[in-house]
Amino acid sequence: QSVLTQPPSVSAAPGQRVTISCSGSNSNIGKTYVSWYQQLPGAAPKLVVHDDNGRPSGIPDRISGSKSGTTATLDITGLQPGDEAEYYCVTWDLSLGSFVFGSGTKVTVL
């Protein structure tokens, strides 16, 4: 069982919005930065958000990250078929002394 909890799946129609939560604790999300990754089928993960809400070069502004307390959130607006992928959060856990990944969320574009 993962230290970080994500919903197994979310879905929405093209053009709509999806929100993916990543719930942790004060030994991880509450005290450290969170990053998010998009993994298309058969491909390596790709960084889409760093430092809770930073956007790497080339990532569209319809993808955004935020954090409140011990929960981080990834928002994707204007959903497109190409957004259909698995999304993972990751952060450092101060108690474990280890990076921990969320269990992953499958985004489906209806």
Next chain:
Amino acid sequence: QVKLQESGPGLLRPSETLSLTCTVSGVSTDYYGTWVRQPPGKGLEWIGYIYSSGTIKYNPSLKSRVTISMGTSKNQFSLKLKSVTAADTAVYYCARLGGSPLNWFDPWGQGTLVTVSS
């Protein structure tokens, strides 16, 4: 542009030692390199990281079996995982680790599938 590429054997027998190398290009300064694995159909698991100047950190759950080392030219870093079992079958990725404090993995190598089977 930073690029990473994993290489190593794709098939191992139980009890053998997994040995992979990550070749890094486009980096001109000290950097953090890290290993992550993903069993087929499952999620991502962090294995450990190394700083090109020597700092090393391992996932406590794998620490007793893992060794990560830096090559002499510092454009390669390696992973060794001893006494493998079928549970170690996974795609193994290397990536650069960044941020202050460290928090992001970018870019990633394409990954290499390692299968443990008798």
